[in-house]
Amino acid sequence: MLYPMSPKVVELKRKLESFMDRHIYPNEERFYREAEELGPWKVYPVVEELKPLARAESLWNLFLPESGHGAGLTNLEYAPLCEVMGRTHLAPEVFNCSAPDTGNMEVLERYGTEKDKERWLKPLLSGEIRSCFAMTEPAVASSDATNIESSIVRDGDHYVINGRKWYTTNATDPRCKICIFMGKTDPDNPDRHKQQSMILVPMDTPGIEVKRPLPVFSFYGVPDRASEVVFTNVRVPKENMLLGEGRGFEIAQGRLGPGRIHHCMRLIGLAERTLEKMCRRVRSRVTFGKPVSEQTVTQERIAEARIMIEQARLLTLNAAYAMDTVGNKVAKAEIAMIKVAVPNMACQIIDWAIQAHGGGGTSNDFGLTQAYATARLLRLADGPDEVHRNQIARFELKKYSND
Structure with missing residues (x-):
């Protein structure tokens, strides 16, 4: 591996995957049902029930790289854990690792006064607010x-x-x-x-x-x-x-860099889960006398999906490594590239999965419509594709400014 996981991260990933199998996936249907029935103005009971279990297993606040409150992980170390949590909408908040709280906690950690930290950061870190x-x-x-x-x-x-x-x-x-x-x-x-x-x-x-x-x-x-x-x-x-008047953009750059890594790694996890669903679906369905998995167009899409996921993961890990080693400001190009590449990758794979599921793919039964909504939203959130592409092009053109 270009970016091998440390023993600490390997163990955390093992614990996280075990928790997902025991508590998250079995409650996924209930989570979506509560969200639909209770609506956006209410607290979803399943989330509050699972939070103490995650905290008891020390799977809590894993995202904070520079704080004594979390696991003390770098962006690169946190990335594979974030990917696991991204496999379902239920998981991030259960581990107190969901947006926008993660970004806001990082802002308070870096730029807040001691009074701010006591009043706001402390209850956010404990999941009380x-x-x-x-x-x-x-x-x-x-x-x-x-x-x-x-x-x-x-x-x-x-x-x-x-x-x-x-x-x-x-x-x-x-x-x-x-x-x-x-x-x-x-x-x-x-x-x-x-x-x-x-x-x-x-x-x-x-x-x-x-x-x-x-x-x-x-x-x-x-x-x-x-x-x-x-x-x-x-x-x-x-x-x-x-921090002081006129320093909003400075704070925004400090906040949005890690947030974009988190969004992209979660989307990679969502794309992995979607590809799994697609593969299981096409192996279980028969059309024109043979499994859908044996249709050439299906195999081409599965192959392309695997290639796209691997490319996106390497690009994102590279951005995380750059942020850890040279800082968010110097790693602007790497961050911009993943923000374009990963949501587009996820949108395409989810679209193929919907197609493979037939009409059912457009319902809410398989989690694909919810997944697509997330992926498509993230082509806009934290800056639209067009802005990031312009930025990448400017960085590239600047290399030849003295020609």
Whole structure:
């Protein structure tokens, strides 16, 4: 292997896979049923029942690389574990390793004050509360984050916040207690990347209205508790500002780099699970006198799926290694490449699996529609394909700027 797993990671992966077999897969159907019946405004009992079991087996907060609160893993070490958790929508939150809490905890760990850590990070690490991240806005093209119009205005010992956000994950969750909000503190700054700031906003602050949950391909709560939230004259203490005014983009880069690795490794796990479902399905179905698995078109798709998964995994592990060795800023090209390659790979494999399942593949019975919703969403979340491709091209062209 180009990136061999350490004995510690091998053991954690073994424990994680055992937990998945004993507790996650048997409860998957119940999880989807609760999500559908209870909706995005409720807590799903199956998740709360499984969390103490995961914590008891020390399969908890595995994602934090620089903290004494987790397993002390690097991005490269965490990647294969994240892949295992990504095989089903149920798993990440059970292990307290789900977005956006992971990214928000990393922000609080790196940039929060000791008071912030005690008030917000500690209960997030213990799984007592959840959090949301408010960045994207409906009124502007948020693929260019400098477009964000929400305002953060200093007023004495407070900041006053106004703005309309959407795709604010987790805001409908009744356990969501803290929001990391991105808006403009200095809209006239000639450096567009220093106009923005990030600030902590308790969700019980007057002036916050969670308007509605947003479905992802008609799924509410699974794969995502996407929400629209309005902030009207929301006042928070000046101490809630993270790192300082004008440093929102700096924080975003620190936050989104690991988050993109997590998204991509989870998607690789989802693609693996999907290929397994596809192979079992085509071996059990007969068309025109022979198993579907013997049809050449099926074999070609299975072969291509295996090649695509292996390519995506190596590309993602390479990005994780680069982040660990040279840092997120230097590894920007590697991170951008996986963010394009992996969701597109997953979309294609899930589409082939749906085709192999026939009409049933378009129902919710096999988990393929939920999987496709996740993969397609992630061609947009954390930056759309087009933005990442432009960035990759600029990096490539820069190599020849002195020709």
